[in-house]
Amino acid sequence: MSRYWSDFVASLQPYTPGEQPQIDNLVKLNTNENPYGPSPRVLEAMQALLNEDLRLYPAPNSDRLKSTIAKHFKLDSCQVFVGNGSDEVLAHVFNGFFRQSEPILFPDISYSFYPVFCQLYGIDYRQVALADDFSLRLTDYLQPNGGIIFPNPNSPTGRLVPLDEIRLLLDQNSDSVVVVDEAYIDFGGVSALSLIDDYDNLLVVHTLSKARSLAGMRIGYALGAKALIEGLDRIKNSFNSYPLGHLQVAAAVASFEDVDYFNDICHRVVKARGALIESLEGLDFMVLPSAANFVFVSHTQCDAAQLSIQLRERGVLVRHFQQPRIANFLRITVGSVQQNAFLLGLLKETLAEL
Ligand SMILES: *Cc1c(COP(=O)(O)O)cnc(C)c1O
Numbered sequence: 001m002s003r004y005w006s007d008f009v010a011s012l013q014p015y016t017p018g019e020q021p022q023i024d025n026l027v028k029l030n031t032n033e034n035p036y037g038p039s040p041r042v043l044e045a046m047q048a049l050l051n052e053d054l055r056l057y058p059a060p061n062s063d064r065l066k067s068t069i070a071k072h073f074k075l076d077s078c079q080v081f082v083g084n085g086s087d088e089v090l091a092h093v094f095n096g097f098f099r100q101s102e103p104i105l106f107p108d109i110s111y112s113f114y115p116v117f118c119q120l121y122g123i124d125y126r127q128v129a130l131a132d133d134f135s136l137r138l139t140d141y142l143q144p145n146g147g148i149i150f151p152n153p154n155s156p157t158g159r160l161v162p163l164d165e166i167r168l169l170l171d172q173n174s175d176s177v178v179v180v181d182e183a184y185i186d187f188g189g190v191s192a193l194s195l196i197d198d199y200d201n202l203l204v205v206h207t208l209s210k211a212r213s214l215a216g217m218r219i220g221y222a223l224g225a226k227a228l229i230e231g232l233d234r235i236k237n238s239f240n241s242y243p244l245g246h247l248q249v250a251a252a253v254a255s256f257e258d259v260d261y262f263n264d265i266c267h268r269v270v271k272a273r274g275a276l277i278e279s280l281e282g283l284d285f286m287v288l289p290s291a292a293n294f295v296f297v298s299h300t301q302c303d304a305a306q307l308s309i310q311l312r313e314r315g316v317l318v319r320h321f322q323q324p325r326i327a328n329f330l331r332i333t334v335g336s337v338q339q340n341a342f343l344l345g346l347l348k349e350t351l352a353e354l
């Protein structure tokens with residue numbers, strides 16, 4: 001608290017990210033980073049830019065990256081918006097589309113940045129309860145709203161909404177913007193991207209932080225109808241007209257160009273997820289179905305908060321949310337084969353002691 005803060009600043013409750021400890025040898029399975037590094041071609045592309053040209057401002061609209069993304073998804077550049085991580089893209093989305101008279105809708109158990117953006121921009125919201133099995137029923141969203149947003153697959157549950165249900169929602173909700181936050185879509189989901197040309201109120205948001213192993217570079221983008229993208233550009237150009245630096249653009253472009261590497265690491269994570277789920281079930285964990293690079297689990301006997309503390313003491317970080325309905329769950333990122341084996345070994349030890 002400071003006397004220089006406005007009442008508004010004093011009232012904010014900022015987002016709490018998962019821990020990024022500056023300690024070596026911790027196995028980080030708490031923030032859904034990729035266990036594999038970015039493509040070597042990404043590193044080469046960035047190294048090639050470490051020269052005096054960094055004195056120059058980057059292209060204001062990141063046109064090179066926009067056209068790379070557009071080409072990758074067979075869209076037009078005018079259907080692509082880019083920003084510093086999808087968190088920044090989402091901030092512009094909330095600011096640009098969700099300041100409406102009706103409350104916006106999102107799931108009660110979901111990405112915890114959404115209510116933070118609402119508070120920042122003074123947006124009224126209603127949290128729609130997930131079903132008892134933590135599935136997201138889009139039929140519950142057929143009510144007056146100023147916008148709808150949900151992650152697909154959802155976080156922290158990992159559950160996926162099928163495309164036909166998204167289509168049904170769009171058919172019956174044409175007056176407000178529907179945002180599908182697809183941070184984890186590359187680990188086994190079907191993207192809503194194919195619906196963009198049919199629905200001018202659909203916005204799909206992606207990040208390079210998860211499947212593309214570039215969380216440290218902060219790159220995200222949104223895909224949607226030209227008019228929606230123009231709306232986002234108006235916000236962006238009223239806030240920060242040069243959002244992506246030279247290195248970000250080069251890294252992102254190289255990542256999209258190395259299709260084989262991307263497919264390979266996604267495949268490895270998905271395969272490791274299957275093995276991890278099987279082993280966790282063998283240790284009496286209840287595991288929700290996951291289409292993401294993490295699993296959401298609850299033990300039949302053991303308290304989740306206790307377990308996360310014990311794991312941390314032994315060198316593994318997982319995410320525990322002190323929140324109604326999910327206080328006895330842990331979200332565990334799928335690591336490399338070695339990391340998962342280490343986790344499972346520790347769990348066996350810990351459970352045997354309890
Ligand atoms: C990780 C994540 C993001 C943020 O990604 P960045 O691009 O790193 O900002 C957005 N939405 C969801 C659901 C996420 O899990």
